[in-house]
Amino acid sequence: MEIIETVFVRNNLIVAFAVVGCVTWISYFLAKKLTNNRIHGSAIAIALGLVAAYYGGITTGGSKGVADIALLGGIGLMGGGMMRDFAIVATAFGVQFSELRKAGLAGVISIFAGVIVSFVVGAVVAILFGYTDAASITTIGAGAVTYIVGPVTGEAIGASNEVITLSVAAGLVKSILVMIGTPLVATYIGLNNPQSAMVFGGLMGTTSGVAAGLAATDPRLVPYGAMTATFYTGIGCLLGPSILFFIVSSIY
Amino acid sequence: MIIYGVGLLSICLIFGMLIGEVLGVLLGVQANVGGVGIAMLFLVFASNSDFFKSLTRDAAGEGIRFWSAMYIPIVVAMAAQQNVAAALDGGLLALVAGVAAVVVSFLLVPVLSKIGTGPSSTHSEP
Numbered sequence: 001m002e003i004i005e006t007v008f009v010r011n012n013l014i015v016a017f018a019v020v021g022c023v024t025w026i027s028y029f030l031a032k033k034l035t036n037n038r039i040h041g042s043a044i045a046i047a048l049g050l051v052a053a054y055y056g057g058i059t060t061g062g063s064k065g066v067a068d069i070a071l072l073g074g075i076g077l078m079g080g081g082m083m084r085d086f087a088i089v090a091t092a093f094g095v096q097f098s099e100l101r102k103a104g105l106a107g108v109i110s111i112f113a114g115v116i117v118s119f120v121v122g123a124v125v126a127i128l129f130g131y132t133d134a135a136s137i138t139t140i141g142a143g144a145v146t147y148i149v150g151p152v153t154g155e156a157i158g159a160s161n162e163v164i165t166l167s168v169a170a171g172l173v174k175s176i177l178v179m180i181g182t183p184l185v186a187t188y189i190g191l192n193n194p195q196s197a198m199v200f201g202g203l204m205g206t207t208s209g210v211a212a213g214l215a216a217t218d219p220r221l222v223p224y225g226a227m228t229a230t231f232y233t234g235i236g237c238l239l240g241p242s243i244l245f246f247i248v249s250s251i252y
Numbered sequence: 253m254i255i256y257g258v259g260l261l262s263i264c265l266i267f268g269m270l271i272g273e274v275l276g277v278l279l280g281v282q283a284n285v286g287g288v289g290i291a292m293l294f295l296v297f298a299s300n301s302d303f304f305k306s307l308t309r310d311a312a313g314e315g316i317r318f319w320s321a322m323y324i325p326i327v328v329a330m331a332a333q334q335n336v337a338a339a340l341d342g343g344l345l346a347l348v349a350g351v352a353a354v355v356v357s358f359l360l361v362p363v364l365s366k367i368g369t370g371p372s373s374t375h376s377e378p
Contacts, residue, residue, distance in 0.1 A: 020325045020332075042324045049331030057337025067333040079329030085288050087326045089265050090319035092292035093299050093308075100296065106367035113364060118353040125349040140345070144353040152282050166346050172339035173350025179331060181354060189361040196365040203357040203364065207288070208334070212327045219324065227289045234276060234285030 005071065012074030019072065023048055043183045043216035050176060088211060088230075091223040100227065103195040107228045110202030115236045118144045118205070119244055122170060134249035135159040141248070142240040143167025144174060146206050148233050153240035175209040182213025191217060194224040201225030205232030257315030260307040264294040 008015050027048060028041030053065030062068030067076030077083065122144025126137045139159035143150030143166065150167030153159075159167075182191070182200075190196050201210050201224065210229040214222045265288075272287020279285060295316075298304040306312065339346070 016329060017325075020329050024325055024328060042328070045324070045328045046331045049328045050334060050336055052332045053334045054336040054340070056332075057335060063335045063338060065333040065336060072332075075329045075332050079326055079331070079333050083326050084330050085269075085291075086261070086265055087319050087323040088288055089268070089291045089295055090261055090316050091323050092295045093261075093313070093316045093320055095292075095296050095299075097296055097300055100293075106364055109367060110360075110364045113360065114357060117356055117360060121353045121356050122349045125345065125352055129345045129348075140349060143346075144349045148283065156282075166343070169339055169341065169343070169346035170349040170353075172335055173347055174353050176334060176336060176339055177351060177354045181358070185358055189358055190365055191361060196361060199364045199367075200361050203360050204354070208330055211323075212331055215324050215327050222323065223292060227292050230288035230292075231286040234272070234279075234281055234283045237276075237281040237283040238279050238285075 008071045009073065012072075013077050014074070015072065016074030016078040019075070020078065040183055040216050042219070043180075046179055046212050046216055050179065084208070084211065088207075088222070088226045091219075091226065095223050099194045099224070100198075103198040103224070106195060107198040107202050110199040111205070111228055111231050111235055114203035114205050114232060115145055115149075115239055116244075117203070118174070119236075119240070122167075123248060131163075132252060134245065134252045136163045137252060138240065138245045138248045139163050139167045140170060141244065142236065143170035145171070145236040145240065146233050147171025147175060149236035149240050152237045153245070156241035157245050171206070174204075175206040178204050178206055178209030179212040179216070182209075183216040186217045191221070194221065197221035197224035198228050202228035202232065205229055205236065207233065254311050254315035254318075256307045257312035257317075258319070259315075260298060260304065260312070261295065261316050261319060264298065265291045267291065268294055 024045050027045035031037055031039055031041035031044050056066035056069050060068040064076055066072050119141040123137050123141030126140035131137050135157050136159055139154035142153035147168045150171050151164050154164040191200055204210050207229050210225045214225045268291025269287040271290050272284040275285040276283050299308045
């Protein structure tokens, strides 16, 4: 047992490749046999990943899902920010510049619209739940933008720790729901071309959610959605503790 | 050489991230502003230009295509390390705020997708 553990921990990234390889194979097999490919294999793989993350979270009490289990620590490296960004950039290979320019304006508008709309929705929910101070309302609104904008805003304007934790949870719910929900609603919202993918990335903004949601819908759309989504968190961090906070505090 | 493509990809990412960090500092924001998006633009320019042909064609291109194909497995690993437990633990407020933000944003996708398509589609028609 100890020998197995030593080998697994020492080669953790390789273990991660093996595990993800097996999970992906099983997922594509299930997608074909059970759903006749109506549900994309990658959507099943991502859903299995989320279930495993939940299990990892409740068994270890950590915050990194399955990566907190010692034997699967390599998942943390393989699915961490560095590898994710590297692979996202690689998907841009072969993209035509003209496609990007065509959707450029809509993409830029969607980033600002996405940040503001998510913020307003989150802030309204906070008010409905009885919050009356500007800092809490702003922080929860910012959490509905992304789980990074929430704490960045909350710390900047001095919100309480509980509210900051809530804002992170709201952002996580958003990110996970985008991962699962995107393939289900794609046809209804016209998500089938580069232009709508760029708008989608700008509106949703959560890089992980968009990355996984588009992968499960149509991998060819990934570079377009990811391109706008990566500006979203930065814009959110810019607007949250400044203009949006000023507006909320002028009302409350 | 496969490493030429991988090297080009890495350089695009590093420069994009550097610019994103600088943008963040200039805007006074504690975040990287669009680093990945800028890196993607660099790669799009490089793969569409003749000057970088030796770094993007043939075997060198395979070095980039490999990482592009590794994207979905990496996303699966990313999903497996999300803090799902915390998201479900956040209570009703977090759940309602997150779900409402996603639903409203989904509804806006078809609305905003129309921007710019009107004029450009009339241009393309004879």
